[in-house]
Amino acid sequence: MKVTFGRAISDALNEEMRRDSKVIIYGEDVAEFGNIFGLTRGMLEEYGPKRVRNTPITETAIIGSAIGAAETGLRPCIELMYSDFTTVCFAEIYHCVAKWRYMHGPEYKLPLVIRNASGSANGAGSEHSNCVESLFMHSPGLTIVTPSCAYDAKGLLKSAIRSDNPVLFCEPKLLYQSKQEIPDEIYNSDYTIPLGLADVKRAGTDVTLVAIGLMVPRALEAAEKLAAEGISVEVVDPRTIAPLDKDTIYQSIRKTHRAAIVEEGNKTAGIGAELAAQFQEELYDELDGPVARIAALDVPMPYNISMEHYSIPDANNIVETIRGML
Amino acid sequence: MKYENDFLLKLYKDILETRLLEVKMTDLYAESRVPGHIHSGTGQEAAFAGVLATRKPGDYFKLPHRVVASAYLVGDPLDTFFGEILAKKTGNSGGRGGINHLGRLCDGVLGMSGTLGCDAAIPVGAAMTIEAEGRDNVAFFFVGDGAANRGPVYEAMVLAADWKLPVVFVCVNNEFAISTPAVYSSSVPNVLADKAAGYNMPSVVVDGTDVLQTYEGASKIVESVRAGNGPAVIECKCYRWRGHFEGDQCAYRDPAVTEKWIQEKDCVKNFEKTLIEQGVLTAEQAKKMREDFDSKMEEAIAHAEAAPEMTADEIYDFLYV
Numbered sequence: 001m002k003v004t005f006g007r008a009i010s011d012a013l014n015e016e017m018r019r020d021s022k023v024i025i026y027g028e029d030v031a032e033f034g035n036i037f038g039l040t041r042g043m044l045e046e047y048g049p050k051r052v053r054n055t056p057i058t059e060t061a062i063i064g065s066a067i068g069a070a071e072t073g074l075r076p077c078i079e080l081m082y083s084d085f086t087t088v089c090f091a092e093i094y095h096c097v098a099k100w101r102y103m104h105g106p107e108y109k110l111p112l113v114i115r116n117a118s119g120s121a122n123g124a125g126s127e128h129s130n131c132v133e134s135l136f137m138h139s140p141g142l143t144i145v146t147p148s149c150a151y152d153a154k155g156l157l158k159s160a161i162r163s164d165n166p167v168l169f170c171e172p173k174l175l176y177q178s179k180q181e182i183p184d185e186i187y188n189s190d191y192t193i194p195l196g197l198a199d200v201k202r203a204g205t206d207v208t209l210v211a212i213g214l215m216v217p218r219a220l221e222a223a224e225k226l227a228a229e230g231i232s233v234e235v236v237d238p239r240t241i242a243p244l245d246k247d248t249i250y251q252s253i254r255k256t257h258r259a260a261i262v263e264e265g266n267k268t269a270g271i272g273a274e275l276a277a278q279f280q281e282e283l284y285d286e287l288d289g290p291v292a293r294i295a296a297l298d299v300p301m302p303y304n305i306s307m308e309h310y311s312i313p314d315a316n317n318i319v320e321t322i323r324g325m326l
Numbered sequence: 327m328k329y330e331n332d333f334l335l336k337l338y339k340d341i342l343e344t345r346l347l348e349v350k351m352t353d354l355y356a357e358s359r360v361p362g363h364i365h366s367g368t369g370q371e372a373a374f375a376g377v378l379a380t381r382k383p384g385d386y387f388k389l390p391h392r393v394v395a396s397a398y399l400v401g402d403p404l405d406t407f408f409g410e411i412l413a414k415k416t417g418n419s420g421g422r423g424g425i426n427h428l429g430r431l432c433d434g435v436l437g438m439s440g441t442l443g444c445d446a447a448i449p450v451g452a453a454m455t456i457e458a459e460g461r462d463n464v465a466f467f468f469v470g471d472g473a474a475n476r477g478p479v480y481e482a483m484v485l486a487a488d489w490k491l492p493v494v495f496v497c498v499n500n501e502f503a504i505s506t507p508a509v510y511s512s513s514v515p516n517v518l519a520d521k522a523a524g525y526n527m528p529s530v531v532v533d534g535t536d537v538l539q540t541y542e543g544a545s546k547i548v549e550s551v552r553a554g555n556g557p558a559v560i561e562c563k564c565y566r567w568r569g570h571f572e573g574d575q576c577a578y579r580d581p582a583v584t585e586k587w588i589q590e591k592d593c594v595k596n597f598e599k600t601l602i603e604q605g606v607l608t609a610e611q612a613k614k615m616r617e618d619f620d621s622k623m624e625e626a627i628a629h630a631e632a633a634p635e636m637t638a639d640e641i642y643d644f645l646y647v
Contacts, residue, residue: 064447068452071436072436
């Protein structure tokens with residue numbers, strides 16, 4: 001069957017809501033309206049107003065209440081609408097959600113998921129187009145997940161909801177409509193994908209390209225183009241950005257001896273900056289050249305759509321960077 | 327109102343023991359036996375004891391910044407209490423959290439954020455669990471007059487009121503946010519209670535140095551919250567006897583005013599006098615209660631001081647558990 005990324009998110013939520021009555025969904029416009037991307041449509045009717053709830057525009061209270069609900073026995077899967085709004089409740093996530101178990105002791109289980117729609121969206125402007133993963137990578141205790149395809153989105157969201165640790169679940173907005181062919185029996189099999197496990201999306205021998213979220217399909221497109229030129233690219237999708245599956249990524253780099261990272265977020269202090277630093281610290285002798293970072297330009301996202309597209313890496317940018325590495 | 331002697335003695339025991347604990351904390355700090363920072367709540371014991379006397383099993387607590395009295399009253403054993411404050415493995419998080427993060431989930435303690443106010447909605451979430459399970463419990467949120475000015479407190483009130491959840495917002499107004507007087511930072515005399523009406527919440531203002539008056543005011547409000555009428559606000563008026571932190575010279579306030587509060591509004595001394603006059607308590611009983619608790623504290627402190635500290639190989643424990 002052909003499944004969109006958005007539908008996979010919906011299906012994961014529905015399956016977990018049916019499986020476990022402790023799972024609840026709340027956030028801005030998730031009930032009658034069914035979320036601004038339509039992902040929770042019909043859930044209010046199926047699960048009732050105590051399990052699917054609209055909140056006022058109170059981001060700090062959405063996060064705070066999720067902590068209180070989670071530690072006392074519910075499993076809130078909350079949503080903040082745009083990832084950009086994590087900055088409104090930054091302290092609640094950075095200080096409270098991430099550090100809670102460490103500061104108070106392991107009996108304080110925190111099964112909560114913060115869903116957020118991340119990245120660009122064709123004209124959403126500077127405050128509705130950000131990727132926030134790198135902001136929160138600086139926050140030990142938080143699990144950060146960014147899926148890149150429908151299959152992964154479903155399996156990872158189910159694992160996130162079942163986890164007793166808090167998860168920031170980033171959903172690239174431009175992927176919501178992307179389709180993937182998945183056999184029915186697999187899609188409907190209640191499968192999960194473990195948190196903290198990367199996936200090699202394409203095998204290759206010349207360069208390891210670590211790609212995140214929206215950049216994964218673009219990396220695969222670039223790898224296809226480069227293959228025609230005789231350059232073999234291995235595309236690795238970390239899927240979970242923190243804690244990072246170093247084993248899978250390092251295994252790839254030990255094979256290719258070249259590494260690049262591509263992300264939708266800004267370049268400076270981005271995910272690529274951190275990964276490049278780790279690679280040179282831990283794999284220096286394996287690397288035959290500098291680690292390349294391919295990322296959004298360091299500008300607030302312009303409203304002008306052609307400039308928005310220009311500021312974010314596309315397959316051609318990736319092709320050019322990788323050609324330059326060889 | 328007429329109360330059973332046992333109840334009055336229990337209230338007295340609560341304020342006496344928490345006073346002794348507060349004083350012990352500042353003494354330990356002065357002797358350099360506390361590794362971190364402490365913020366004394368001496369003089370405010372009746373506010374916590376009076377409100378918490380309305381609690382029942384299954385209630386939840388978001389403890390305040392001046393945490394000593396409430397942490398002890400809701401059930402943190404002295405060994406765990408001193409273990410965490412002295413950063414030992416016997417503390418609730420083995421010394422990872424410290425004094426701002428005391429307590430145990432099994433006692434209903436929800437934890438606390440050192441970034442005061444960021445935790446305001448945590449009891450709102452606990453109240454969602456209470457609602458989902460159909461219990462008649464409540465979740466208490468303790469805040470000072472300083473953090474009561476923060477936005478997250480009002481977002482929490484909006485959400486609790488909107489969903490009519492059983493949350494009791496308790497502002498212990500000790501008149502100072504570090505050096506800034508409440509009268510300077512608040513346009514209304516009752517920092518939180520005067521705003522309750524805007525959230526359609528009932529409120530009560532009590533003398534937080536009078537344990538019985540605090541209990542009486544709180545119990546009516548808590549009863550209403552338990553009955554499913556939605557959240558409410560209690561504001562306890564008291565005074566911070568000591569500085570914001572130990573070593574604070576309090577140059578920003580008149581020492582004569584502080585002295586007057588200590589002389590006239592000492593919750594322990596005043597309640598003790600009343601109970602003795604009423605024949606509920608004798609001076610000998612009071613003396614014995616002090617001695618008993620002193621020896622309990624000494625024993626717990628000795629245990630904590632002898633307990634091991636976490637080691638470097640345990641530093642990542644409790645992360646991604």
